[in-house]
Amino acid sequence: MSAVFQVQNLKKAFGGLAVTQDVSITLNPGDRVALIGPNGAGKTTFVNLVTGHLVPDSGKVILAGNDVTSLGPTPRVRQGLVRSFQVTRLFPDMTPEEHLALAVLQRTGRSGTIFGHYQAKPDVMAEVAELLHTLGLDHIATRRVSEIAYGQQRLLEIALALALKPKVLLLDEPAAGVPQSDTPRIEAALAGLPSDLAVLMIEHDMDLVFRFAKRVIVLAAGAIIFDGSPADVTKDARVREAYLGSYANDRSAA
Amino acid sequence: MAAVEHTSIAKPVQSARPNWLARDLIGVAVILAVAVLGYFLFPNNLALLTRILAIALLVLSIDLVTGFCGVATLGHAALFGAGAYAAGIAAVHWGITDPFLMIVIGAVGGAVAGLVSGAVILRGHGLAQLVLSIAVVHLFHEAANKASTYTGGSDGLAGISPDPIFGMFGFDLWGRTAYGFAVALLVIVFVLLRLLTRSPFGMLCRGIKEDPIRVRAMGASVHGTLLKMYVISGVVAGIGGALNAISTQVVGLDSLSFTLSAESLVMLVLGGTGSLYGALIGTVSFMWFEDFVSAANPFHWLTIVGALLIAVVLFAPRGLYGSAQLLLERFRGAGK
Ligand SMILES: Nc1ncnc2c1ncn2[C@@H]1O[C@H](COP(=O)(O)OP(=O)(O)O)[C@@H](O)[C@H]1O
Ligand SMILES: [Mg+2]
Numbered sequence: 001m002s003a004v005f006q007v008q009n010l011k012k013a014f015g016g017l018a019v020t021q022d023v024s025i026t027l028n029p030g031d032r033v034a035l036i037g038p039n040g041a042g043k044t045t046f047v048n049l050v051t052g053h054l055v056p057d058s059g060k061v062i063l064a065g066n067d068v069t070s071l072g073p074t075p076r077v078r079q080g081l082v083r084s085f086q087v088t089r090l091f092p093d094m095t096p097e098e099h100l101a102l103a104v105l106q107r108t109g110r111s112g113t114i115f116g117h118y119q120a121k122p123d124v125m126a127e128v129a130e131l132l133h134t135l136g137l138d139h140i141a142t143r144r145v146s147e148i149a150y151g152q153q154r155l156l157e158i159a160l161a162l163a164l165k166p167k168v169l170l171l172d173e174p175a176a177g178v179p180q181s182d183t184p185r186i187e188a189a190l191a192g193l194p195s196d197l198a199v200l201m202i203e204h205d206m207d208l209v210f211r212f213a214k215r216v217i218v219l220a221a222g223a224i225i226f227d228g229s230p231a232d233v234t235k236d237a238r239v240r241e242a243y244l245g246s247y248a249n250d251r252s253a254a
Numbered sequence: 255m256a257a258v259e260h261t262s263i264a265k266p267v268q269s270a271r272p273n274w275l276a277r278d279l280i281g282v283a284v285i286l287a288v289a290v291l292g293y294f295l296f297p298n299n300l301a302l303l304t305r306i307l308a309i310a311l312l313v314l315s316i317d318l319v320t321g322f323c324g325v326a327t328l329g330h331a332a333l334f335g336a337g338a339y340a341a342g343i344a345a346v347h348w349g350i351t352d353p354f355l356m357i358v359i360g361a362v363g364g365a366v367a368g369l370v371s372g373a374v375i376l377r378g379h380g381l382a383q384l385v386l387s388i389a390v391v392h393l394f395h396e397a398a399n400k401a402s403t404y405t406g407g408s409d410g411l412a413g414i415s416p417d418p419i420f421g422m423f424g425f426d427l428w429g430r431t432a433y434g435f436a437v438a439l440l441v442i443v444f445v446l447l448r449l450l451t452r453s454p455f456g457m458l459c460r461g462i463k464e465d466p467i468r469v470r471a472m473g474a475s476v477h478g479t480l481l482k483m484y485v486i487s488g489v490v491a492g493i494g495g496a497l498n499a500i501s502t503q504v505v506g507l508d509s510l511s512f513t514l515s516a517e518s519l520v521m522l523v524l525g526g527t528g529s530l531y532g533a534l535i536g537t538v539s540f541m542w543f544e545d546f547v548s549a550a551n552p553f554h555w556l557t558i559v560g561a562l563l564i565a566v567v568l569f570a571p572r573g574l575y576g577s578a579q580l581l582l583e584r585f586r587g588a589g590k
Pocket of ligand 2: 043
């Protein structure tokens with residue numbers, strides 16, 4: 001099986017602080033991987049590095065066989081590498097419907113059209129309606145994002161990533177800030193993803209991790225200390241040590 | 255890529271659609287009514303009214319990049335002046351005196367100027383962007399000054415005599431034809447811009463203004479989109495410049511000036527950024543007020559204009575249109 005996503009020897013330091021230390025990860029089509037680790041371990045930085053939002057000091061990022069290390073975020077997304085943000089990034093004055101329509105139009109190469117309205121495009125509207133429905137956002141589809149609850153914004157953040165139909169999907173704490181009652185929606189949305197899609201999810205909620213992931217990677221102080229099956233991760237001595245004392249306090253932090 | 259699935263999920267959103275169409279028609283009707291009113295109220299001042307309409311195109315054009323995309327510029331007269339000189343040079347040196355052709359040439363001149371200045375200005379961000387825009391308009395001004403064989407330099411480019419429109423309506427001394435031509439152009443541009451701002455491209459621009467990082471994460475090019483908007487903005491400003499050249503029959507270096515750039519940005523802020531109506535209201539109120547106050551008090555009019563601006567920025571930061579809209583919303587909210 002050929003890897004769809006390879007990260008090789010990635011390194012990044014902020015000032016003197018080495019936040020990413022020689023990280024290598026390979027994802028195959030269909031992978032369901034959880035990336036866990038204490039707060040400040042460098043998980044978000046890893047996503048920023050591989051998606052082109054930050055420039056690594058060294059290392060390579062290979063997407064579907066192409067070296068994309070020198071590319072910016074935009075071309076990487078076009079090649080199928082899509083991420084969600086840990087702290088929601090949305091357009092406050094636009095509606096969920098507009099967000100998703102824009103994403104669908106972008107994916108299908110129509111976001112630059114200067115005439116015509118998205119609501120007049122049945123294929124766009126059908127896809128938007130489906131995404132809204134999957135994440136339970138239909139009833140607030142035409143409200144401004146600044147007026148909807150943070151939990152709903154989190155769900156929209158995920159819907160936006162799905163609308164881009166990625167080959168590799170990186171979710172940065174998708175369930176953080178989502179009310180417990182709505183996490184099943186996230187799980188349902190993830191369960192409905194194409195089976196050949198590779199997903200890497202950063203998540204603190206271990207129940208969610210164990211239900212979702214077939215493989216768990218643990219990052220601590222910028223280095224991978226474990227890469228294996230969910231069954232083995234809790235038994236691993238180094239993982240326990242890394243989490244000791246810190247994990248209990250982590251969930252509330254941003 | 256897989257074909258899009260058509261699901262059976264109900265879409266009740268579809269029904270309330272032509273709402274904005276009705277609103278646009280009302281908007282156009284209001285513009286036309288104001289234009290007709292102006293014609294009958296100020297029959298001896300049609301030249302000023304026509305200039306207001308030409309400047310309104312410039313202010314709309316600034317609104318496209320500043321109000322809709324969040325790019326600050328103090329050099330937008332470069333696009334307006336480029337359109338004016340392009341149309342003027344075409345008429346004087348190449349004998350192209352058909353007014354419609356002159357407008358097209360002005361639009362192309364403005365587009366090219368938009369491409370050039372956009373390519374420079376978009377290299378910077380924030381304050382650097384503003385400084386670059388000032389530098390650009392000064393360079394354009396200097397270039398026009400130096401190329402005096404074509405532009406007439408500081409004497410201006412005179413001798414523009416456009417043909418009658420449709421061979422029937424000559425550009426008369428009273429400026430009736432010019433005024434009618436200007437109103438028609440403004441309405442057409444306005445309608446096209448309403449469509450533009452609602453299009454997918456318009457949404458993308460709003461997105462860039464609100465969060466460019468999110469736009470990149472959606473796979474859209476921020477720089478490419480902004481540059482495209484700059485070119486479109488150049489078309490609009492260029493039409494305004496060409497209109498000014500046709501109606502006044504001269505082009506001067508002031509059409510490429512920093513002063514005009516700054517004043518038109520002020521007009522936009524006065525009316526309210528991010529709304530086409532705001533741009534129009536800002537232009538009309540500023541230019542009318544300037545004309546009125548400078549006639550009433552020729553010594554202190556600049557002071558009065560300055561004081562008014564400070565009052566608007568402090569007490570109505572959304573501009574005249576934005577604040578009126580806010581008041582109306584509150585009023586409606588209270589009425590429930
Ligand atoms: N832009 C930045 N500049 C300096 N330090 C940063 C920057 N981004 C992250 N860091 C630091 O890098 C470390 C890892 O952060 P992050 O990747 O957000 O961790 P995680 O997502 O695992 O909680 C933290 O110590 C954080 O303070
Ligand atoms: Mg993080």
